[in-house]
Amino acid sequence: MGQTDDEMQSDRTRDALTAAHLYYMQDLTMDAIARELHTSRSSISRLLSHARASGLVDIQIHSPLDAPSRLEKTILDRFQVAAHVVPVPDHVSDVDRLERVALSVARILGQYFDSNMTMGVAWGSTVSAISRHLTPKQTHNSQIVQLNGAGNMRTTGIGYASEILRRFGDAFGAHVQQFPVPAFFDDPATKNALWRERTVSRLLEIQAHMDVALFGLGSTFSEVPSHVYAGGYLDQKDYESLSASGVVGDVATVFFRADGSSDGIPLNDRSSGLDFDVLRRTPRRICVVSGISKLESLRGALAANLITDLFVDEGTARALVSG
Known part of the structure; x- marks a missing residue:
């Protein structure tokens, strides 16, 4: 029996959260994350994009100089x-x-x-x-x-x-x-x-x-x-x-x-x-x-x-x- 839409979405969210932690919190490169998660670099790029678009990641820039x-x-x-x-x-x-x-x-x-x-x-x-x-x-x-x-x-x-x-x-x-x-x-x-x-x-x-x-x-x-x-x-x-x-x-x-x-x-x-x-x-x-x-x-x-x-x-x- 195949996965339901909710299950697929949940899996994607979990994977996006894992990739975001490795990229933003542990400073791993996308290539390193791809090797760790046994997937391609392009897949990691899409997961990080999903993490930003869905609100899992909130990026702010603070610079007193610009x-x-x-x-x-x-x-x-x-x-x-x-x-x-x-x-x-x-x-x-x-x-x-x-x-x-x-x-x-x-x-x-x-x-x-x-x-x-x-x-x-x-x-x-x-x-x-x-x-x-x-x-x-x-x-x-x-x-x-x-x-x-x-x-x-x-x-x-x-x-x-x-x-x-x-x-x-x-x-x-x-x-x-x-x-x-x-x-x-x-x-x-x-x-x-x-x-x-x-x-x-x-x-x-x-x-x-x-x-x-x-x-x-x-x-x-x-x-x-x-x-x-x-x-x-x-x-x-x-x-x-x-x-x-x-x-x-x-x-x-x-x-x-x-x-x-x-x-x-x-x-x-x-x-x-x-x-x-x-x-x-x-x-x-x-x-x-x-x-x-x-x-x-x-x-x-x-x-x-x-x-x-x-x-x-x-x-x-x-x-x-x-x-």
Whole structure:
């Protein structure tokens, strides 16, 4: 009788763990490990790759001498934000830059999320990229909650947002709490009435007590279009209103100005996004930014005190501290 899929997976995990111990803890070469385990060097290479991808191995680099580390210290000193600067060559396209930053976030996100915790996730191009690279980590009694609605005039948005949340739920073995409301209401009164409904107020209560929030920054200037601006959520009047209000970006479809203020922006009264006062009470607020075109949005979010942990590419980090 052949092995079941679970048994085969268990064997592979055991072999990957053995190879990882020999390679990372005992400093054996791949050739030496191959001889010890009676297999080929290419098989050991695949086992080590599996160990990294499945979360059996967590690799971190700490250097006080390199440019990213110096930038991280400068950002911490100037903005009181824990920065994680991702080395990316300046000539790389914004699409590739986003993928590299997203991959770096996905590889270590499990350090910030564990059992008995709630993570709020704001859908968008950046978080979608992160969700495709998540390293699995099993947790218990944990949940992922959606921070803003995704429906618009073209679509319910459920397919787009739920796929992102599903990836987070699967990666961490967490229960997913979806937020099936429009991204923007036509009338603020409709939003206020719905917010009083028990099914919605339950989700708002979960958001209010989350441990971690993960979000990107929306920007009209980005070369990688923010989903809220590219997905049919705003019409011409909305853009004119945002321009008149001096908006430079948004977090979870709540807009802010360069000085961090968000009051008096009409579209915020119709937004389903998380109120900034609630967001600021979240202990850890992880913002992920790639591309210098989002620099103005990043400055505004920092001014609004929305960020405790910042993941950013090296070029954007340099521009942030040089201004």
